[in-house]
Amino acid sequence: RKEVEQDPGPFNVPEGATVAFNCTYSNSASQSFFWYRQDCRKEPKLLMSVYSSGNEDGRFTAQLNRASQYISLLIRDSKLSDSATYLCVVKSASKIIFGSGTRLSIRP
Amino acid sequence: DAGITQSPRHKVTETGTPVTLRCHQTENHRYMYWYRQDPGHGLRLIHYSYGVKDTDKGEVSDGYSVSRSKTEDFLLTLESATSSQTSVYFCAISESDRTYSGNTIYFGEGSWLTVV
Numbered sequence: 001r002k003e004v005e006q007d008p009g010p011f012n013v014p015e016g017a018t019v020a021f022n023c024t025y026s027n028s029a030s031q032s033f034f035w036y037r038q039d040c041r042k043e044p045k046l047l048m049s050v051y052s053s054g055n056e057d058g059r060f061t062a063q064l065n066r067a068s069q070y071i072s073l074l075i076r077d078s079k080l081s082d083s084a085t086y087l088c089v090v091k092s093a094s095k096i097i098f099g100s101g102t103r104l105s106i107r108p
Numbered sequence: 109d110a111g112i113t114q115s116p117r118h119k120v121t122e123t124g125t126p127v128t129l130r131c132h133q134t135e136n137h138r139y140m141y142w143y144r145q146d147p148g149h150g151l152r153l154i155h156y157s158y159g160v161k162d163t164d165k166g167e168v169s170d171g172y173s174v175s176r177s178k179t180e181d182f183l184l185t186l187e188s189a190t191s192s193q194t195s196v197y198f199c200a201i202s203e204s205d206r207t208y209s210g211n212t213i214y215f216g217e218g219s220w221l222t223v224v
Contacts, residue, residue, distance in 0.1 A: 042218075043198055043215035043217050046212050095153075100148065
């Protein structure tokens with residue numbers, strides 16, 4: 001079992017839709033969590049950190065469920081420019097693990 | 109954007125030749141990392157550095173070596189390139205290894221390496 005697992009997608013949704021991704025992790029000692037966005041042939045860039053109480057940044061909402069060991073990313077009112085691969089990142093005291101990413105494609 | 113520069117950005121080389129990729133940062137961050145990214149595998153850590161001359165192996169270090177003689181530079185060397193090392197290589201930096209949410213990792217633009 002991978003330490004961090006994501007549905008690879010692709011998720012193909014119409015513009016304006018709401019879409020949600022989950023990411024599960026196996027190490028219960030994981031301490032901090034992030035979502036990164038990666039465009040085709042570009043480097044990953046930080047989208048947002050994930051806080052224990054959940055957090056929102058504009059159209060994006062991130063949540064953490066420690067009991068079930070997953071984090072989620074919700075995108076509301078999706079835009080064409082949201083098309084990208086979304087990577088979840090889980091950090092413990094000893095390592096940083098990247099998920100393989102979920103591909104999102106927004107259609108007009 | 110974080111001040112990270114990778115060179116070369118694209119390289120084609122022959123099997124058995126040595127290759128060195130350079131990562132240069134202007135952020136004075138202590139930690140530097142080399143990752144490779146391949147379809148189906150995501151980002152995998154090759155080596156990392158926690159200070160000048162202080163380096164350690166990641167999960168896929170075989171066939172790679174690194175050096176860090178200055179805070180700002182982290183070199184990745186493929187001593188004898190093989191076709192399995194064809195990949196995109198990302199350098200990354202972070203201020204520390206502490207796991208608080210504010211401590212994020214910033215990536216360079218990547219180096220595309222093809223070994224023929």
